[in-house]
Structures are given as structure tokens and as C-alpha cells.
Amino acid sequence: MTPRADHRLRSLDRERMYTIFAPLDADERLPRELLLESRRHRSVGRRELAGALWLPALCLVMVVLGWGRMDSAISFGVVVLLFVTFGVFAFSGRRSDRQK
Numbered sequence: 001m002t003p004r005a006d007h008r009l010r011s012l013d014r015e016r017m018y019t020i021f022a023p024l025d026a027d028e029r030l031p032r033e034l035l036l037e038s039r040r041h042r043s044v045g046r047r048e049l050a051g052a053l054w055l056p057a058l059c060l061v062m063v064v065l066g067w068g069r070m071d072s073a074i075s076f077g078v079v080v081l082l083f084v085t086f087g088v089f090a091f092s093g094r095r096s097d098r099q100k
Contacts, residue, residue, distance in 0.1 A: 050090035057082060 044052075061082055065075045 046093050047090045050086045054083075054086050057086070 058079065061078055062075075065078060070078075
């Protein structure tokens, strides 16, 4: 090897590189890993709760209305009211909840 090439390779010496760049911490998480973890462990919000409770509530209302032999217009009104109530619940709240 020529002396010039040897000098270039010597600049890649580990101790010399640590003077320029700090060594990576093995326990430090990368930003993309933190983002993925935050999405994975996100708590249930209003939208998810309303979506999960909509169908059981609809079934319960239909059973109660059928058992009480209610008129179809009243049944339709109650179902629409239930739908609107869950919609308002899902989209109300703080703005930060809606952006997630």
C-alpha cells in the first residue's frame, strides 16, 4: 500500500471515529420505533368505543321494541335517535382526540 492510502484508511480507525461521532447507544430507541410503538399501544378513543357499542345497542333496542310490539314509525325513530346519539358521542370531545 502506498503511504497516502494508508493515511486514508487510518482515518477510519475506531478511536479516531469516536472523536468525530459519538457511539450509538444500544438502549436508545429510534424515532420510527417510537412511532410504531405509540400506535400499537394507543388507547381506545371515542370513535372506537362508539363503533364497538353501536351494534349491541341496536340489537338491544330492536329486541326491546319487538318485545313491546311498538309501531314501526316509533321503532325507526328510536333507531335514528340511537344512531345520532352515538355519532355525537363519537365526534364530540377535544380536537386532539379526533386527530388520532
